[in-house]
Amino acid sequence: MSSYIRNKSTLLFSVLGLRIIKGVSRFGAFLLFCWETVKHVFRRPYRFELIAQQIEFIGAQSLNIVIMTGFFTGAVFGLQLGGIFKIFSSEAMLGGATGKALTRELAPLMVAFLTAGRSGSAMTAEISTMNVTEQVDAMEAMAVEPLSYLAVPRLVASVIVFPLLTIIFIFIGVIGSYVIAVSLFDVDVGLFLDKIVWLVEPKDIRDGLIKSVIFSVIVAFIACHSGLHATGGAKGVGIATTNAVVTMLLMVLASDFLVTYLQVRW
Amino acid sequence: MIYFEHVTKTFGKKTVLDDLSLHIPKGKITFILGKSGEGKSVTIKHIMGLMKPTAGKIMVDGEDISLFDQHGLMAYRKKFGMLFQHAALFDSLSVCENVIFPLKEHGTMPLVEMHERVDEVLEMVGLPEIKQKFPNQLSIGEKKRVGLARALAMAPKIMLYDEPTTGMDPLVSEMIDELITEVNAGNPELTSIVISHDLKAALATAENIIMLYKGKVALTGIPDDFRHSHDAVVRQFFSGRVEGPMEFL
Numbered sequence: 110m111s112s113y114i115r116n117k118s119t120l121l122f123s124v125l126g127l128r129i130i131k132g133v134s135r136f137g138a139f140l141l142f143c144w145e146t147v148k149h150v151f152r153r154p155y156r157f158e159l160i161a162q163q164i165e166f167i168g169a170q171s172l173n174i175v176i177m178t179g180f181f182t183g184a185v186f187g188l189q190l191g192g193i194f195k196i197f198s199s200e201a202m203l204g205g206a207t208g209k210a211l212t213r214e215l216a217p218l219m220v221a222f223l224t225a226g227r228s229g230s231a232m233t234a235e236i237s238t239m240n241v242t243e244q245v246d247a248m249e250a251m252a253v254e255p256l257s258y259l260a261v262p263r264l265v266a267s268v269i270v271f272p273l274l275t276i277i278f279i280f281i282g283v284i285g286s287y288v289i290a291v292s293l294f295d296v297d298v299g300l301f302l303d304k305i306v307w308l309v310e311p312k313d314i315r316d317g318l319i320k321s322v323i324f325s326v327i328v329a330f331i332a333c334h335s336g337l338h339a340t341g342g343a344k345g346v347g348i349a350t351t352n353a354v355v356t357m358l359l360m361v362l363a364s365d366f367l368v369t370y371l372q373v374r375w
Numbered sequence: 376m377i378y379f380e381h382v383t384k385t386f387g388k389k390t391v392l393d394d395l396s397l398h399i400p401k402g403k404i405t406f407i408l409g410k411s412g413e414g415k416s417v418t419i420k421h422i423m424g425l426m427k428p429t430a431g432k433i434m435v436d437g438e439d440i441s442l443f444d445q446h447g448l449m450a451y452r453k454k455f456g457m458l459f460q461h462a463a464l465f466d467s468l469s470v471c472e473n474v475i476f477p478l479k480e481h482g483t484m485p486l487v488e489m490h491e492r493v494d495e496v497l498e499m500v501g502l503p504e505i506k507q508k509f510p511n512q513l514s515i516g517e518k519k520r521v522g523l524a525r526a527l528a529m530a531p532k533i534m535l536y537d538e539p540t541t542g543m544d545p546l547v548s549e550m551i552d553e554l555i556t557e558v559n560a561g562n563p564e565l566t567s568i569v570i571s572h573d574l575k576a577a578l579a580t581a582e583n584i585i586m587l588y589k590g591k592v593a594l595t596g597i598p599d600d601f602r603h604s605h606d607a608v609v610r611q612f613f614s615g616r617v618e619g620p621m622e623f624l
Contacts, residue, residue, distance in 0.1 A: 244465055
């Protein structure tokens with residue numbers, strides 16, 4: 110009996126150990142991929158045309174959804190906070206509170222979620238389709254580095270576009286909150302704006318933009334890495350895309366906590 | 376020209392190339408034959424440096440390519456043109472953009488000359504009028520010919536064909552085989568390597584044939600060596616019989 114238990118526990122530790130080794134090795138490979146991609150950002154050829162195409166795809170084509178989500182997020186936030194502030198007769202604080210929440214947290218996070226769902230998934234699907242149909246191999250066969258051609262433009266475009274979308278989200282979110290504050294809670298326009306200026310500091314905007322840059326890097330790296338490592342035909346493309354989106358969202362949330370912790374502590 | 380010296384390639388527990396040694400001569404059309412799963416495509420990917428051997432070495436023009444770093448491999452691949460099994464055209468690019476792609480990437484000539492070269496290679500494969508079409512508007516035969524045009528655009532020293540006639544009607548197959556011969560006839564320095572199941576094409580077109588079985592060379596020689604071979608595996612493959620020593624997995 111004791112030998113049975115010993116064998117079982119040995120097996121358990123073996124399986125556990127193997128999983129840990131696999132996990133560490135995968136993470137190491139991912140980090141190497143990130144490092145190689147970053148090196149290619151600074152190497153010729155510089156693909157400005159492809160970067161512009163990706164900016165148009167990730168940025169311009171996401172604009173409508175970012176504007177609508179920004180407006181409704183600000184409006185809902187205004188509604189929720191307005192009810193609470195009304196108890197303390199401090200509805201005027203709505204603008205400041207919404208502005209603070211949007212700049213520091215909501216805007217970068219929501220933009221990352223929206224863009225991961227819309228553009229990140231499309232990036233993974235496109236690259237993984239190219240991968241399973243040998244288009245990536247063809248690229249390599251023509252002595253064109255796939256990291257330089259596929260990953261770098263998406264990374265650079267994401268780093269440029271995420272902060273811009275975040276700023277737009279903040280602006281539209283504040284408008285959404287303003288509409289609610291003025292129409293439902295009779296907040297004075299001047300007071301609403303005054304509290305935003307009073308509460309939202311340049312540091313808040315800076316911290317929010319730092320987050321959006323970090324999220325952009327996470328989304329682009331995971332999308333491209335998943336795409337370039339997809340295997341197994343149409344099913345593989347589906348699996349790679351689903352896994353990529355789930356990983357992006359989890360990593361964005363985890364890094365959000367870490368960055369917020371660092372920003373709050375220092 | 377190209378030497379495989381005791382090359383082994385494994386994927387997990389599966390050994391695809393098993394201590395494989397072979398020689399591909401310069402300036403000739405070499406067919407690599409074998410049934411599905413014998414490692415023909417893996418062999419071609421090793422030659423291009425798209426895969427690294429688990430053991431052994433691959434010498435091309437006297438250089439061990441398994442020692443190349445990524446930068447060295449990119450420079451090395453410029454001497455190749457490759458026609459993939461399913462053409463591997465870029466979906467998002469038009470025919471013209473596909474063919475001009477390697478020329479633009481390695482930009483060694485003015486844009487006007489690049490377009491002239493595109494016209495020239497599309498003419499060569501018999502498709503001069505489809506420059507503005509996209510891959511999803513082409514038949515499989517047209518895709519392969521565009522893939523061939525793209526591979527030829529850079530005037531490679533070594534052409535690799537991965538099952539160029541698979542899934543095509545006999546007329547288009549015949550045309551592709553003729554193209555392979557014409558391309559080589561026009562450039563005596565060009566080494567062509569064709570991965571194929573097409574025995575008729577191999578016997579008609581090849582100057583050298585290598586047959587793989589169980590990850591090793593079953594027989595290598597000129598087409599007549601295969602016609603007159605008494606090797607049971609070679610005879611079974613050429614006769615297309617299910618009964619025989621060849622294992623089907």
